[in-house]
Amino acid sequence: xxxxxxxxxxxxxxxxxxxxxxxxxxxxxxxxxxxxxxxxxxxxxxxxxxxxxxxxxxxxxxxxxxxxxxxxxxxxxxxxxxxxxxxxxxxxxxxxxxxxxxxxxxxxxxxxxxxxxxxxxxxxxxxxxxxxxxxxxxxxxxxxxxxxxxxxxxxxxxxxxxxxxxxxxxxxxxxxxxxxxxxxxxxxxxxxxxxxxxxxxxxxxxxxxxxxxxxxxxxxxxxxxxxxxxxxxxxxxxxxxxxxxxxxxxxxxxxxxxxxxxxxxxxxxxxxxxxxxxxxxxxxxx
Amino acid sequence: xxxxxxxxxxxxxxxxxxxxxxxxxxxxxxxxxxxxxxxxxxxxxxxxxxxxxxxxxxxxxxxxxxxxxxxxxxxxxxxxxxxxxxxxxxxxxxxxxxxxxxxxxxxxxxxxxxxxxxxxxxxxxxxxxxxxxxxxxxxxxxxxxxxxxxxxxxxxxxxxxxxxxxxxxxxxxxxxxxxxxxxxxxxxxxxxxxxxxxxxxxxxxxxxxxxxxxxxxxxxxxxxxxxxxxxxxxxxxxxxxxxxxxxxxxxxxxxxxxxxxxxxxxxxxxxxxxxxxxxxxxxxxxxxxxxxxxxxxxxxxxxxxxxxxxxxxxx
Numbered sequence: 067x068x069x070x071x072x073x074x075x076x077x078x079x080x081x082x083x084x085x086x087x088x089x090x091x092x093x094x095x096x097x098x099x100x101x102x103x104x105x106x107x108x109x110x111x112x113x114x115x116x117x118x119x120x121x122x123x124x125x126x127x128x129x130x131x132x133x134x135x136x137x138x139x140x141x142x143x144x145x146x147x148x149x150x151x152x153x154x155x156x157x158x159x160x161x162x163x164x165x166x167x168x169x170x171x172x173x174x175x176x177x178x179x180x181x182x183x184x185x186x187x188x189x190x191x192x193x194x195x196x197x198x199x200x201x202x203x204x205x206x207x208x209x210x211x212x213x214x215x216x217x218x219x220x221x222x223x224x225x226x227x228x229x230x231x232x233x234x235x236x237x238x239x240x241x242x243x244x245x246x247x248x249x250x251x252x253x254x255x256x257x258x259x260x261x262x263x264x265x266x267x268x269x270x271x272x273x274x275x276x277x278x279x280x281x282x283x284x285x286x287x288x289x290x291x292x293x294x295x296x297x298x299x300x301x302x303x304x305x306x307x308x309x310x311x312x313x314x315x316x317x318x319x320x321x322x323x324x325x326x327x328x329x330x331x332x333x334x335x336x337x338x339x340x341x342x343x344x345x346x347x348x349x350x351x352x
Numbered sequence: 353x354x355x356x357x358x359x360x361x362x363x364x365x366x367x368x369x370x371x372x373x374x375x376x377x378x379x380x381x382x383x384x385x386x387x388x389x390x391x392x393x394x395x396x397x398x399x400x401x402x403x404x405x406x407x408x409x410x411x412x413x414x415x416x417x418x419x420x421x422x423x424x425x426x427x428x429x430x431x432x433x434x435x436x437x438x439x440x441x442x443x444x445x446x447x448x449x450x451x452x453x454x455x456x457x458x459x460x461x462x463x464x465x466x467x468x469x470x471x472x473x474x475x476x477x478x479x480x481x482x483x484x485x486x487x488x489x490x491x492x493x494x495x496x497x498x499x500x501x502x503x504x505x506x507x508x509x510x511x512x513x514x515x516x517x518x519x520x521x522x523x524x525x526x527x528x529x530x531x532x533x534x535x536x537x538x539x540x541x542x543x544x545x546x547x548x549x550x551x552x553x554x555x556x557x558x559x560x561x562x563x564x565x566x567x568x569x570x571x572x573x574x575x576x577x578x579x580x581x582x583x584x585x586x587x588x589x590x591x592x593x594x595x596x597x598x599x600x601x602x603x604x605x606x607x608x609x610x611x612x613x614x615x616x617x618x619x620x621x622x623x624x625x626x627x628x629x630x631x632x633x634x635x636x637x638x639x640x641x642x643x644x645x646x647x648x649x650x651x652x653x654x655x656x657x658x659x660x661x662x663x664x665x666x667x
Binding site: 196312 | 646
């Protein structure tokens with residue numbers, strides 16, 4: 067029996083076991099999970115209102131009352147960091163979801179049908195790939211108008227060609243397997259073959275790529291917000307906090323430290339998780 | 353060889369045309385009437401209708417596209433709304449600045465990434481390899497605009513060694529130019545060095561396993577002679593061609609780096625254009641970037657064949 071024909075559930079549990087022993091994945095999870103929890107529970111946490119200003123507490127250094135200090139209009143930086151995590155993680159997850167929802171079906175169609183369908187989709191993918199990720203995201207965000215939602219759409223669409231290309235390549239490999247030939251021989255239609263036999267077997271590499279793309283998307287969202295094309299004031303985002311902080315480097319040096327550190331940690335976390343998943347899901351790595 | 357290059361060029365043309373379709377329709381995404389943006393304060397319907405006619409907005413979209421792309425093919429990318437200059441001229445002014453930044457960044461990335469990649473491959477799965485890989489992960493994960501801010505804080509604000517912003521042309525004052533550009537180049541080069549490191553490492557690991565390396569070792573050559581004299585020469589090939597493909601990463605990084613260090617380059621041009629709604633410039637920049645990327649891909653393909661004797665003989 068070829069590896070691809072191992073039932074998905076069994077393969078999943080094997081991957082889970084190997085994932086739990088994988089040091090990269092563990093460190094990645096240890097970094098990412100607490101940040102996800104903070105972001106999810108931000109509204110119920112006993113923290114200050116992230117948008118409450120105070121003219122008596124402007125650019126204060128970290129203290130017992132303000133653990134990470136306050137910003138240029140007296141808002142609590144810790145609280146804005148936690149709410150900023152929501153924007154970052156949401157942007158990471160939603161833009162990757164957009165990339166998956168659009169990219170996987172296109173890649174499936176291109177790989178499965180081949181011929182002119184493949185030609186058209188592949189040429190479009192190549193043209194999209196010729197425009198650098200961030201440049202395209204900036205251009206899209208500019209034309210759609212600056213907002214977090216548009217930034218997510220822009221990042222998702224910019225990440226889509228990579229997903230199309232990956233899916234197509236995987237489909238080409240799986241399509242030649244005996245069980246797909248068998249499914250065709252017993253007269254299943256294209257949709258059934260793609261949905262029941264091909265898609266489940268190409269999921270692992272797509273999960274790996276999706277996890278790594280979350281990391282890229284988080285940096286992209288922070289970059290767009292830093293440029294003023296993402297999350298709009300007064301809502302908190304790590305990128306826009308850094309944009310403001312860079313104007314107060316001499317007066318409040320710690321202000322620029324924390325949001326960047328947060329982006330760095332989350333991105334390291336997702337990258338480690340992606341590397342760990344790759345090792346756990348790819349039989350060649352074991 | 354000529355036939356090979358001609359074939360690659362033929363494949364590149366439809367890709368570039370498709371890019372031009374995207375770039376053209378990008379403007380159609382704009383909410384509202386572009387004529388209103390062009391007209392400024394003017395709201396007289398007669399004037400608006402005349403403007404619409406003059407700019408050809410009454411023609412069907414395909415006609416508008418063909419006219420636009422034909423103009424673009426002759427280098428006419430329109431006029432910047434903000435400065436009144438032709439877009440191509442504007443790009444021509446800003447590009448050398450970004451090229452200087454990119455070349456310096458690539459130089460730094462090579463100096464850091466390639467030796468570290470060789471070291472990691474030789475120390476495969478030992479402490480040195482793990483340490484280098486960890487540094488590469490950190491370099492890939494750090495947002496370069498934050499790295500830039502932190503370096504400004506440390507090097508310019510606290511130590512006062514280097515200027516925090518500004519640009520001096522190397523033709524005016526080379527020493528000062530290098531001094532103002534070194535910090536931005538380090539920021540831009542850090543992430544690239546990690547990418548180069550990973551590729552050098554995996555390429556070297558593949559080569560080190562091959563038979564001729566075993567033979568070289570069996571002949572009694574020193575470890576250093578085998579690694580640098582035999583393995584590196586073959587391993588560096590794919591790394592060189594990869595460099596052309598780093599172009600996208602380099603340009604995207606340049607956008608942020610130029611923003612932080614206020615360098616008047618290509619990246620700052622697109623950001624400023626976005627904020628002043630100078631759409632002709634945004635379109636021109638995206639189109640030129642894509643053309644550059646496609647061209648560099650072509651160069652990478654040709655270089656790969658030229659540098660690889662086995663492939664060369666097949667032509």
